[in-house]
Amino acid sequence: RKEVEQDPGPFNVPEGATVAFNCTYSNSASQSFFWYRQDCRKEPKLLMSVYSSGNEDGRFTAQLNRASQYISLLIRDSKLSDSATYLCVVNTGNQFYFGTGTSLTVIP
Amino acid sequence: GVTQSPTHLIKTRGQQVTLRCSSQSGHNTVSWYQQALGQGPQFIFQYYREEENGRGNFPPRFSGLQFPNDSSELNVNALELDDSALYLCASSIQGTLNYGYTFGSGTRLTVV
Numbered sequence A: 001r002k003e004v005e006q007d008p009g010p011f012n013v014p015e016g017a018t019v020a021f022n023c024t025y026s027n028s029a030s031q032s033f034f035w036y037r038q039d040c041r042k043e044p045k046l047l048m049s050v051y052s053s054g055n056e057d058g059r060f061t062a063q064l065n066r067a068s069q070y071i072s073l074l075i076r077d078s079k080l081s082d083s084a085t086y087l088c089v090v091n092t093g094n095q096f097y098f099g100t101g102t103s104l105t106v107i108p
Numbered sequence B: 001g002v003t004q005s006p007t008h009l010i011k012t013r014g015q016q017v018t019l020r021c022s023s024q025s026g027h028n029t030v031s032w033y034q035q036a037l038g039q040g041p042q043f044i045f046q047y048y049r050e051e052e053n054g055r056g057n058f059p060p061r062f063s064g065l066q067f068p069n070d071s072s073e074l075n076v077n078a079l080e081l082d083d084s085a086l087y088l089c090a091s092s093i094q095g096t097l098n099y100g101y102t103f104g105s106g107t108r109l110t111v112v
Helices: none
Strands: A004-006 A011-014 A019-025 A032-038 A045-050 A055-057 A060-065 A070-075 A084-092 A095-098 A102-107 B003-005 B008-011 B017-022 B029-035 B042-048 B051-055 B062-066 B071-076 B085-092 B107-111
Touching: A004 A084, A011 A019, A019 A084, A019 A102, A032 A060, A032 A070, A045 A055, A045 A060, A070 A084, A095 B042, B003 B085, B008 B017, B017 B085, B017 B107, B029 B071, B042 B062, B071 B085
Parallel strands: A011 A102, B008 B107
Antiparallel strands: A004 A019, A019 A070, A032 A045, A032 A084, A055 A060, A060 A070, A084 A095, A084 A102, B003 B017, B017 B071, B029 B042, B029 B085, B042 B051, B062 B071, B085 B107
């Protein structure tokens, strides 16, 4: 079983839409959680950390449910510049485990 | 930030390759990842204080070094076609993984 599972998409949404990505992880001992953004042929960049209490950064909201081992990312009022692949990342021990990524295209 | 060289590389099957990484200033831990097309990055190994400090599911022909100035190398021997991927280096401070990683821009290796 994979450490981190994500729906690969692709998600094609119109500008202004709200879109949600989900991710599950297999190791209950995982310690910290992140969403990374990766543009085509570029390196992944940290978008935001994910906390059990939920956290928000502008149009982006991340949630963690430890009991269900589930992480989510909500993007409100999608912009064309949000088009990218979003990677769910889980830190277990001294390793980061990445999901395969969810592809988002925001359409004018 | 984290810098990697070269940015692109083409090698022939069976050859050996060395990829280089310079960590962000003050970071003492470096990790290497392989990202195949359409996949998430996969952990290769991590170095801390010049010693291997964790390894993913990669064969011994993947090896590394970390130098006292916190620069690092990834060496791959006997290259196979499936080694074609983006190789990412990430630096961090030991014990602060809760803050996430900073990645270099990667080396894109093509094996023909």
